[in-house]
Amino acid sequence: MRRNKAYDTIIIGGGPAGSTAAAVLSLHGRRVLVLEKEKFPRYHIGESLMPYCYFPLERIGVIERMKTSHFPKKYSVQFVSLNGKVSQPFYFFQHFDHPAAQTWQVLRSEFDAMLLYNARDKGATVLEETKVTQLLQDNGAVVGVKAVNKAGEERAFHAPITIDASGRDAFSVARNRWRVPDQKLKKVALWTYYKGALRDPGLDEGATTVAFLPFKGWFWYIPLPDDLVSVGIVADREYLFDETRDLATIWQREVQKNRWITQHLAPGKQVCAPGVKDGPFYTTSEWSYRSKYCAADGLVLAGDAFGFLDPVFSSGVFLALKSGELAADAVHAALVAGDVSAERFRDYGDTMRKGIEAMRKLVYAFYDHEFSMREFINQYPHLRGDLTDCLIGHLFRDFDELFARVAEFAQLPEPLPHGRPLGLL
Numbered sequence: 001m002r003r004n005k006a007y008d009t010i011i012i013g014g015g016p017a018g019s020t021a022a023a024v025l026s027l028h029g030r031r032v033l034v035l036e037k038e039k040f041p042r043y044h045i046g047e048s049l050m051p052y053c054y055f056p057l058e059r060i061g062v063i064e065r066m067k068t069s070h071f072p073k074k075y076s077v078q079f080v081s082l083n084g085k086v087s088q089p090f091y092f093f094q095h096f097d098h099p100a101a102q103t104w105q106v107l108r109s110e111f112d113a114m115l116l117y118n119a120r121d122k123g124a125t126v127l128e129e130t131k132v133t134q135l136l137q138d139n140g141a142v143v144g145v146k147a148v149n150k151a152g153e154e155r156a157f158h159a160p161i162t163i164d165a166s167g168r169d170a171f172s173v174a175r176n177r178w179r180v181p182d183q184k185l186k187k188v189a190l191w192t193y194y195k196g197a198l199r200d201p202g203l204d205e206g207a208t209t210v211a212f213l214p215f216k217g218w219f220w221y222i223p224l225p226d227d228l229v230s231v232g233i234v235a236d237r238e239y240l241f242d243e244t245r246d247l248a249t250i251w252q253r254e255v256q257k258n259r260w261i262t263q264h265l266a267p268g269k270q271v272c273a274p275g276v277k278d279g280p281f282y283t284t285s286e287w288s289y290r291s292k293y294c295a296a297d298g299l300v301l302a303g304d305a306f307g308f309l310d311p312v313f314s315s316g317v318f319l320a321l322k323s324g325e326l327a328a329d330a331v332h333a334a335l336v337a338g339d340v341s342a343e344r345f346r347d348y349g350d351t352m353r354k355g356i357e358a359m360r361k362l363v364y365a366f367y368d369h370e371f372s373m374r375e376f377i378n379q380y381p382h383l384r385g386d387l388t389d390c391l392i393g394h395l396f397r398d399f400d401e402l403f404a405r406v407a408e409f410a411q412l413p414e415p416l417p418h419g420r421p422l423g424l425l
C-alpha cells in the first residue's frame with residue numbers, strides 16, 4: 001500500500017458540506033484533500049435552496065455563477081390545502097431587502113459539481129471515485145483514512161484532522177453506531193420527475209409548493225431547468241405502503257388526493273431523474289437523525305453526516321453549506337492552536353445544534369394536527385417575521401418568543417442532547 005504526503009485536513013465526501021469546507025479551508029491557505037466516492041456530476045435529491053444559502057455561496061466565490069445559471073429563481077414558498085386551495089405565498093423579499101431574498105431551485109448534479117470544482121480551483125486536491133473505507137487512529141485520535149480508488153488500489157492518507165461530510169451514509173457515525181433516529185420524524189419519501197408539467201405564472205414560476213395529503217403527509221413540487229419538475233411525497237410508512245408496495249399504484253392513488261397536484265401534473269410526462277437510467281420512482285426511508293457526537297479527537301462531522309432533518313422546509317443544503325463553513329473555520333482555528341481534540345469543536349457543535357433545533361421545532365409544528373401557519377400568523381401577526389426568519393435560514397439567533405407561542409398550538413420537542421464533542425457529555 002502506497003503512503004501519501006500529509007495534508008492539513010482530509011474531507012470525506014464532496015457534496016455541499018464537504019466542498020464548502022474544502023473551499024473555506026483552501027481560502028485559509030490550508031492543504032486539503034477531498035475524497036469522493038462518485039464521479040461528478042452525479043445525481044442527488046434535495047433541489048430547493050433556502051435564501052440564506054446566499055451567504056456561504058458568496059463567501060466561497062460562486063454567487064455570481066449562481067446568478068448567471070439557468071436554475072429557476074425561487075422567490076417564495078406556498079402551501080396548498082387538501083382541497084387544492086393555494087395559500088398566500090411567503091415572498092422572501094417582503095421580509096428582507098437583500099439579493100439573498102431570491103434563491104434557486106437547482107439540479108444537484110450541476111450545483112454539486114460546481115461546488116466541488118470550485119474547491120479544486122481554490123487549491124484543494126480532489127480525488128473522485130475514491131471511497132473512504134477506514135478511519136486511521138493513533139491512541140484513539142483519528143489521524144487519517146484508508147481509501148480505495150476505482151482500480152481497487154488502497155491508499156492511506158494522513159492529516160491531523162478529518163472532516164466527515166459523507167452525507168446520509170454518515171461514514172464515521174455508522175461505524176461507531178452514533179446515529180440516533182428522531183422517533184417522531186420517521187417518514188418515508190417517494191419521488192419522481194415530470195417534463196412539461198404546469199408552472200405558475202410570473203414570480204411564482206420558480207416557487208416551491210408544499211401540497212397537503214391526509215394525515216399530514218405532503219407533496220413537494222419543485223420547478224427545475226429544462227421544463228422539468230421534481231415532485232415527491234413525504235408521509236408515514238404505514239400511510240403510504242399499507243395497501244400495496246407497487247410504487248406506480250401508490251403514486252397514482254396519492255396524486256388524485258390533491259387537486260392542485262393532479263392539475264399541475266396533468267399536461268406532463270413522467271421521466272427518470274436527470275442523468276439516471278433507472279426509475280422513474282425513487283424512495284428513501286430512515287428519516288431524521290442526529291449523530292450522538294459532533295466531533296472526536298481528530299474528527300469533526302458536517303452536513304447530513306452530523307444530522308438530517310425532514311426536508312419540508314428545504315433546510316438540508318443550507319445546513320450542509322453552513323456547517324461546512326463553520327467546521328472549516330473551527331478546523332483552521334484548531335490547526336493554528338495546534339490542538340485538534342474534540343473539545344475544540346464544542347462551540348461549533350453548539351451553534352449547529354441551536355440552528356437545527358429551531359428548524360426541528362418548526363418541523364414538529366408542521367406535523368402537529370393542531371397547528372396551522374395561517375391561524376398562527378392571524379393570532380400573532382408580530383411573529384410573522386420570526387417565522388419567516390426560520391423559513392429563510394436565519395436560524396442562528398434566539399426564537400424564544402416564537403416557540404413559546406407556537407407551543408400553544410403544537411407539541412414541541414425538547415432539544416436533543418446529542419451533537420456535543422465525544423467524551424464530554
Ligand SMILES: Cc1cc2nc3c(=O)[nH]c(=O)nc-3n(C[C@H](O)[C@H](O)[C@H](O)COP(=O)(O)OP(=O)(O)OC[C@H]3O[C@@H](n4cnc5c(N)ncnc54)[C@H](O)[C@@H]3O)c2cc1C
Binds near residue numbers: 131132311
Ligand atoms: C427526499 C429528500 C428531499 C430533500 N429535499 C431537499 C430540498 O428540497 N432542499 C434541501 O436543501 N435539502 C433537501 N434534502 C436534503 C439534502 O439532500 C441534504 O441535506 C444535502 O444533500 C446534504 O449535503 P451533504 O454535503 O451533507 O451530503 P451529500 O450531498 O449527500 O454529499 C455527501 C457526499 O459524500 C460522498 N460519500 C459518501 N460516503 C463516502 C465515502 N465512504 N467515501 C467518499 N465519499 C463518500 C457521497 O458520494 C456524496 O457525494 C432532501 C433530502 C431528501 C432525502
